[in-house]
Amino acid sequence: MTSLLEQPGYDEEKLQMVAEQLLCREDQAGLLLSLMGQPQQYCYPSIFIYGHQASGKSHVMHVMLKELELPHAIISCVECVSSSLLFELVLFSFFGSEASSLLPRSPSLSDFVRIYRQQCLQAPATQTRYIVMEKAELLRDADANLLPALLRLQELDNVSVILLSEISWDKFRPNTGCFEPLLLHFPDYSKGDLHQILSQDSHPKYSDDFYSSYINILLGVFYTVCRDLRELRHLVRHTHTHTVKETDTHKLWRNIEPHLKKAMQTVYLREVSSVQWEQMQQMEEKEAGALRGLSAHTHVELPYYSKFLLVAAYLASYNPARTDRRFFLKHHGKIKKTNFLKKNEKTSNHLLGPKPFPLDRLLAIFYSVVDSRVAPTASIFSQISSLVTLQLLTQVSHDDQLDAPKYKCAVSLDFICAISRTVNFEIVKYLYDFL
Amino acid sequence: MSKRKVKDSHLPVGECITEVQSILRERLCCNLHPDKPEEIEAQHKHLLELLKRTVIHGESNSVLIVAPRGAGKTMLLKCVLRDLLQEKEAEKSLLQVHLNGLLQTDDRIALKEITRQLHLENVVGDKVFGSFAENLAFLLEALKKGDRSSSRPVLFILDEFDLFAHHKNQTLLYNLFDVAQSAQAPIAVVGLTCRLDVLELLEKRVKSRFSHRQIHLLSTLTFCQYVQRVQTQLSLPENFPDKKFGQEWNKSITTLCKDASVEEVLRRHFNTSKDFRSMHALLMLCLSRVSVSKPVLKPADVLEASKLRFADAKGNMLHGLSILELCLIIAMKHLNDVYEDEPFNLQMVHNEFKKFLQRKSNSMYNFEQPVIMKAFEHLQQLELIRPVDSSTAKIQKEYQLMRLMLNHSQIMEALQKYPQCPTDVKQWAKSAFA
Numbered sequence: 001m002t003s004l005l006e007q008p009g010y011d012e013e014k015l016q017m018v019a020e021q022l023l024c025r026e027d028q029a030g031l032l033l034s035l036m037g038q039p040q041q042y043c044y045p046s047i048f049i050y051g052h053q054a055s056g057k058s059h060v061m062h063v064m065l066k067e068l069e070l071p072h073a074i075i076s077c078v079e080c081v082s083s084s085l086l087f088e089l090v091l092f093s094f095f096g097s098e099a100s101s102l103l104p105r106s107p108s109l110s111d112f113v114r115i116y117r118q119q120c121l122q123a124p125a126t127q128t129r130y131i132v133m134e135k136a137e138l139l140r141d142a143d144a145n146l147l148p149a150l151l152r153l154q155e156l157d158n159v160s161v162i163l164l165s166e167i168s169w170d171k172f173r174p175n176t177g178c179f180e181p182l183l184l185h186f187p188d189y190s191k192g193d194l195h196q197i198l199s200q201d202s203h204p205k206y207s208d209d210f211y212s213s214y215i216n217i218l219l220g221v222f223y224t225v226c227r228d229l230r231e232l233r234h235l236v237r238h239t240h241t242h243t244v245k246e247t248d249t250h251k252l253w254r255n256i257e258p259h260l261k262k263a264m265q266t267v268y269l270r271e272v273s274s275v276q277w278e279q280m281q282q283m284e285e286k287e288a289g290a291l292r293g294l295s296a297h298t299h300v301e302l303p304y305y306s307k308f309l310l311v312a313a314y315l316a317s318y319n320p321a322r323t324d325r326r327f328f329l330k331h332h333g334k335i336k337k338t339n340f341l342k343k344n345e346k347t348s349n350h351l352l353g354p355k356p357f358p359l360d361r362l363l364a365i366f367y368s369v370v371d372s373r374v375a376p377t378a379s380i381f382s383q384i385s386s387l388v389t390l391q392l393l394t395q396v397s398h399d400d401q402l403d404a405p406k407y408k409c410a411v412s413l414d415f416i417c418a419i420s421r422t423v424n425f426e427i428v429k430y431l432y433d434f435l
Numbered sequence: 436m437s438k439r440k441v442k443d444s445h446l447p448v449g450e451c452i453t454e455v456q457s458i459l460r461e462r463l464c465c466n467l468h469p470d471k472p473e474e475i476e477a478q479h480k481h482l483l484e485l486l487k488r489t490v491i492h493g494e495s496n497s498v499l500i501v502a503p504r505g506a507g508k509t510m511l512l513k514c515v516l517r518d519l520l521q522e523k524e525a526e527k528s529l530l531q532v533h534l535n536g537l538l539q540t541d542d543r544i545a546l547k548e549i550t551r552q553l554h555l556e557n558v559v560g561d562k563v564f565g566s567f568a569e570n571l572a573f574l575l576e577a578l579k580k581g582d583r584s585s586s587r588p589v590l591f592i593l594d595e596f597d598l599f600a601h602h603k604n605q606t607l608l609y610n611l612f613d614v615a616q617s618a619q620a621p622i623a624v625v626g627l628t629c630r631l632d633v634l635e636l637l638e639k640r641v642k643s644r645f646s647h648r649q650i651h652l653l654s655t656l657t658f659c660q661y662v663q664r665v666q667t668q669l670s671l672p673e674n675f676p677d678k679k680f681g682q683e684w685n686k687s688i689t690t691l692c693k694d695a696s697v698e699e700v701l702r703r704h705f706n707t708s709k710d711f712r713s714m715h716a717l718l719m720l721c722l723s724r725v726s727v728s729k730p731v732l733k734p735a736d737v738l739e740a741s742k743l744r745f746a747d748a749k750g751n752m753l754h755g756l757s758i759l760e761l762c763l764i765i766a767m768k769h770l771n772d773v774y775e776d777e778p779f780n781l782q783m784v785h786n787e788f789k790k791f792l793q794r795k796s797n798s799m800y801n802f803e804q805p806v807i808m809k810a811f812e813h814l815q816q817l818e819l820i821r822p823v824d825s826s827t828a829k830i831q832k833e834y835q836l837m838r839l840m841l842n843h844s845q846i847m848e849a850l851q852k853y854p855q856c857p858t859d860v861k862q863w864a865k866s867a868f869a
Contacts, residue, residue, distance in 0.1 A: 353834030
C-alpha cells in the first residue's frame with residue numbers, strides 16, 4: 001500500500017499515515033502526490049479534480065495536506081458567499097490574522113493580489129502553498145474575473161490552486177478562455193470498494209463477517225439506484241437496528257428485505273427525518289401491522305369543497321376543453337363516442353403536463369362534479385386562492401388580471417386519486433387520457 | 436534540499452532526480468522565458484524598436500499584441516522588456532505600470548494601482564479628489580511635468596486588454612491613448628489580448644486615438660519544430676551539477692523524441708493544439724512519473740500522460756452513474772431519436788422507461804416515481820441534462836422541459852465501459868424495441 005505513496009522530501013511515517021487513511025484511493029493520491037512534487041518544488045499552477053459526489057476528492061485533499069503539514073487553505077465555495085470572505089480566508093491561513101486585517105472593506109481582487117504580493121515579499125514561500133476550492137462549480141456564479149484570476153495565481157508566488165467539482169471542466173471555461181488547469185478524474189468507488197469502506201465502520205456488537213454480509217445485502221438492494229457513499233452510509237445507519245435480532249445470514253435477509261424496500265421509499269428520499277424514522281420503527285414493532293411507507297402525500301387535509309375544486313382543476317388541466325360536453329352533460333346529443341376515442345393528440349396530456357384553464361371553466365366543472373348545489377359564494381373563491389397559496393394550484397396569468405384569471409393544477413395523479421377517493425369520486429372515469 | 440558540490444560532480448541518484456524535478460518543474464510551471472524567442476524574431480524586433488523609440492527618443496506609442504491563448508504574448512513581452520532593460524538609458528529612466536484586466540476591474544481601481552506603481556502615493560498624499568476625472572488629471576499632470584525630453588518614459592502594459600474595454604465609458608483607455616497620441620508625455624501603451632475583434636470593442640473616440648498598430652503572433656509551427664521544442668523543454672542545461680547524469684538524461688530525451696509511439700502521441704497533440712501551455716501540461720504529467728526508482732522518461736510515460744490529457748470527462752462521469760440513472764439516459768436517447776431532439780420532461784422519460792420494463796418479465800428495476808425523480812435531479816445536478824428555460828417557478832418538476840447534453844456516441848461508449856452492465860439494458864440501448 002505504501003509503495004504507491006512514495007515521494008522524496010516527505011516524512012515516511014507521515015506518508016504511511018496518509019496511505020492508511022485513504023482507503024481505495026491510493027492510485028489517485030499517488031498521482032496527486034507525484035504531481036505536487038517535493039514541498040519546495042513548483043507544482044502545476046492549477047489542478048482541477050472532478051468526480052462524483054463522495055468519491056473522496058475532499059477527503060484525499062484534507063488528509064494529504066493536513067498529515068503532510070503543507071501550507072494550505074481549504075475553502076468551501078458554499079461558505080464564501082462573497083469574494084471578500086475568500087480573500088480573508090486565504091490570507092489568514094497563509095500569513096495569519098495580521099495580513100487578513102489589511103484587507104480594506106469590500107476588497108477587490110486587485111487589493112487581494114496587492115496584499116498577497118506584499119506578504120510574499122516578507123515571507124516568500126519555502127514550500128508550495130495550496131489553495132483548495134471545494135464545490136468549485138459555484139465559482140461560476142461569482143464575479144466573472146475570479147476564476148480566471150485564481151487559475152493564474154502562480155504568477156505571484158509558488159502557489160497552486162486545486163479545484164474540486166462534480167462537473168466537468170468543459171462547463172467552466174469562460175468565453176474568452178483562460179489558463180487551462182490540469183484535469184484529474186476521481187472515478188467512483190466500485191462495488192468492492194464500497195463494501196470495503198462500509199465494512200470499516202462495523203459495530204462492535206456484531207462480528208465482522210456478519211456485518212460484512214449485512215453490507216452485502218444492503219448494497220444488493222441499493223446499488224442499482226445509488227452509488228453515493230454518503231447516502232449509503234446514511235442508509236446503513238438507519239437500517240441496522242433491524243439486524244440486532246438476527247445472527248444467521250439467511251434469516252437476516254428474509255427479515256431485513258422488506259425494511260430495506262421501505263427505506264428506499266422514505267429514508268433514501270429523505271422524506272422523513274432520522275428521528276421520525278426511528279419513531280416509526282418503534283411504533284411498527286409495537287403494532288406489527290402492515291408495512292406502510294410514510295409519505296407526505298397521504299397526509300393532506302382539505303375542506304370538502306376544496307377537494308372538489310382541486311378535482312375540477314385537475315380535470316380542467318388534463319382534459320381538452322372540447323371534451324367537457326361529453327363528460328359533464330347528461331344529454332350531449334349525438335356526438336359519437338368514436339370521435340372522442342380517436343385521439344388526435346399523439347401523446348397524452350399526462351406526459352406533456354397540465355394546461356392552463358380559465359376560472360369559468362373550473363367553476364363549471366366544479367358545479368357539475370359536486371353532488372349538491374353550491375352557491376358561488378365568496379367562500380368558494382377564497383378556497384381557490386388558498387389552494388393557490390398551498391401551491392396545489394398555480395396562477396398562470398398575472399396577478400393584476402382580475403376578470404379572467406388562469407390557473408394550472410400542480411398535483412400528481414396519485415395525489416388526486418387519493419383525494420378523490422376520500423370524496424367517493426372516481427376521477428379516472430372522467431379523464432380523457434384513460435378512456 | 437539540493438546541495439551543489441562544486442568539486443565532486445557525482446551525486447547520488449536521489450539528489451539528481453530532485454534537481455531534475457526542480458529545474459524542469461520551474462520551467463514548465465512558471466513559464467520561464469527562453470533566452471531567445473523562437474519563431475517570432477520579427478515581432479520581437481518590431482516591438483523592441485517601438486519601445487526603444489519611446490525610451491530613448493521620447494516618442495509615444497500604442498500597440499496591441501493579438502494572439503490566441505498560450506501562443507506566447509507574455510513571453511514575447513517579457514523577452515522584449517528584458518532586452519530593453521539592458522539599455523543603460525532604459526534601465527535608468529523607464530517606469531513600468533503593469534495592469535491586468537482581471538484584477539483592475541474598473542477605472543477607479545486601475546487608477547489606484549497606477550498611482551501605486553508609479554510611486555506617486557506621497558504626491559497624491561491626503562489630497563481628496565472630487566471626482567475620478569480630477570484624480571486622473573492630477574496623475575497625468577504629474578506625468579506631464581517637463582517636456583518630451585526631460586520627463587521619464589512610462590510603459591503601460593495592459594494584460595487582458597479586452598476587459599478594459601468593458602469599463603464604463605472606457606475612461607482609462609481614452610485617457611491613455613489621448614496622452615500617447617497628443618505627445619504630452621512619453622508613454623507607450625502595450626495591450627495584450629486574445630480577441631481578434633478587439634478594435635470593435637473600442638468606442639469611436641478611443642479607437643481614433645489608437646495608433647492601430649497590431650502585432651499578431653500567428654503560429655507557423657511545424658511538427659518538426661514542435662518535437663524540437665518538446666526536446667528542449669525536457670533537456671537539462673549544461674551546468675547541471677552532475678555532468679554525467681545530465682548527459683545521460685539528455686541522451687535519453689533525444690531517443691525518447693525519436694520513438695515512433697511518442698511521435699504519434701505528439702502528433703495527435705500537435706494536431707489538437709500547438710500552444711505552449713497544453714504542451715507544458717502534457718510534459719508535466721510525464722515528468723511527475725519520474726522518480727528515484729525510475730530515473731528516466733520512457734515512451735510508456737508519455738502514452739499514459741496523453742491518455743490522462745485526452746480522457747473524456749463526460750464519459751468518466753457516466754461511468755459513475757447508477758444503473759437507474761443510466762437507464763434514464765438511455766430513455767432520453769430514444770426520445771431524442773424519435774422526436775428529433777425535441778426537449779423532453781421527466782414524465783416522458785419515465786414513460787419510455789416503463790415501456791422497457793413492461794417487456795421484461797422479471798422487473799428488478801421497479802422503482803417508485805419519487806426515486807426516479809431523485810435520479811433525474813441528480814442528472815440535472817451533474818449538468819448532464821439542462822432545462823430549456825430557466826423559469827422553474829411555475830412548472831412542476833416532472834413537466835420541466837429538458838435537453839440531453841450528451842450525444843449518441845458518448846452514451847454508447849460509456850455503456851461499453853460500464854462495469855457489469857446488465858445485458859438487457861445494453862440491448863435496449865442499441866434499439867428501443869429490444
